Amino acid sequence: MSQQALFTPVTLGSLKLPHRAVMAPMTRNRAAEGQVPTPLMAEHYAQRASAALIITEATQFSLQGYGYPNTPGIHTDAQVEGWRRVTDAVHARGGHIYLQMWHVGRISHPVMQPGGALPVAPSAIAAQGTLYTSEGPKAFVTPRALELSELPGIVRGFAEGARRAKEAGFDGVEVHGANGYLLDQFLRDGSNHRTDAYGGSVENRARLLLEVTEAVAGVLGADKVGVRLSPTNPFNSMSDSDPARTFGYAVGALDKLGLAYLHLMAPVADPETPRLLPLFRQGFRGPLMVNGGHSLQSANAVIQDRLADLVSFGAPFLANPDLPSRLLKGAPLNTPDPATFYGGDARGYTDYPALGA
Numbered sequence: 182m183s184q185q186a187l188f189t190p191v192t193l194g195s196l197k198l199p200h201r202a203v204m205a206p207m208t209r210n211r212a213a214e215g216q217v218p219t220p221l222m223a224e225h226y227a228q229r230a231s232a233a234l235i236i237t238e239a240t241q242f243s244l245q246g247y248g249y250p251n252t253p254g255i256h257t258d259a260q261v262e263g264w265r266r267v268t269d270a271v272h273a274r275g276g277h278i279y280l281q282m283w284h285v286g287r288i289s290h291p292v293m294q295p296g297g298a299l300p301v302a303p304s305a306i307a308a309q310g311t312l313y314t315s316e317g318p319k320a321f322v323t324p325r326a327l328e329l330s331e332l333p334g335i336v337r338g339f340a341e342g343a344r345r346a347k348e349a350g351f352d353g354v355e356v357h358g359a360n361g362y363l364l365d366q367f368l369r370d371g372s373n374h375r376t377d378a379y380g381g382s383v384e385n386r387a388r389l390l391l392e393v394t395e396a397v398a399g400v401l402g403a404d405k406v407g408v409r410l411s412p413t414n415p416f417n418s419m420s421d422s423d424p425a426r427t428f429g430y431a432v433g434a435l436d437k438l439g440l441a442y443l444h445l446m447a448p449v450a451d452p453e454t455p456r457l458l459p460l461f462r463q464g465f466r467g468p469l470m471v472n473g474g475h476s477l478q479s480a481n482a483v484i485q486d487r488l489a490d491l492v493s494f495g496a497p498f499l500a501n502p503d504l505p506s507r508l509l510k511g512a513p514l515n516t517p518d519p520a521t522f523y524g525g526d527a528r529g530y531t532d533y534p535a536l537g538a
Contacts, residue, residue, distance in 0.1 A: 187477065191468065195353075196353075204236060204498040205472050205493035205498065207522075212254075216241070217253070220266060238252065239357050240342075242341060244295045245294065246363070248312070255349070278352055283357035284364070286362055286363030292319065299322060302325070306324070336392045340396040343400040354401060362417070365410075368387055370422050371420035372419060390431060391431075394435065407440060410443070411446035413457070432465045436466055458489075480494075510536075
């Protein structure tokens with residue numbers, strides 16, 4: 182490949198992409214009442230339609246999966262209509278867009294749950310620290326362990342969310358199995374102490390992730406489904422005693438499903454990345470996307486070395502709606518404003534200038 186490996190075309194499932202710079206999913210907390218996507222969100226995503234692929238902010242398929250104020254949903258007709266405005270706007274500019282879908286599990290609070298219920302998790306183990314809720318910061322509570330009989334409902338919920346995503350016009354769905362949310366909580370042994378068919382062995386702990394992914398693929402087709410994993414991310418009090426074994430198994434099992442892609446958080450600065458990324462690259466034969474602090478140079482290198490096929494960018498896309506053009510031209514980048522990352526209005530959301538603006 183050339184020195185600009187990031188700007189060579191690639192096929193991702195059913196999509197033919199002109200380059201390999203993907204917009205990573207980023208929670209922005211700007212949905213309206215009822216968790217409905219807004220016209221401002223449509224403008225935000227449409228501005229970034231030059232991404233090879235946009236992956237939206239994480240979106241809950243049920244009220245039980247809701248954990249942060251003003252994150253969007255995909256479980257009501259109004260939410261579907263709101264997302265339809267987004268997908269129409271992105272497609273009108275020639276872009277491609279996947280919906281990232283999650284259930285936050287224990288990373289919620291009774292003030293965010295229907296009827297003040299406890300959040301749910303694989304085991305009754307609380308995350309450490311505080312969560313920002315609709316009533317301000319709250320300490321994490323000890324969640325309720327899901328009953329075995331409830332797990333088929335979680336799978337059906339993801340599948341129904343995928344059906345609604347298709348109705349809303351998305352090109353596909355990314356299953357959020359990362360960053361300490363429900364599917365990651367089941368996968369890693371630091372948060373999963375179950376003794377039934379969904380706990381103990383790595384095969385059992387990966388079961389819910391695989392069942393969910395298969396169910397979403399059953400709705401959309403596997404070539405329209407991606408999965409995101411974060412093997413070493415400690416966010417939300419996450420840990421695993423043997424990430425190479427746990428995620429090596431999960432990656433190999435996902436490989437058999439014929440997915441559009443696997444999206445790994447493998448940060449450039451993580452000392453474990455040089456050890457683990459080649460292992461996971463060997464285990465997953467389909468398109469592999471990586472995320473984690475990449476520059477143009479490191480993105481080109483990881484693709485040239487065939488350790489990944491695509492690279493997703495978070496904060497750089499947040500602050501630079503025309504990021505691919507800037508990277509290709511070697512143009513300077515806008516600086517992200519952390520004060521406007523979560524919640525608010527157009528400031529720090531749709532007002533970052535494009536080149537020449």
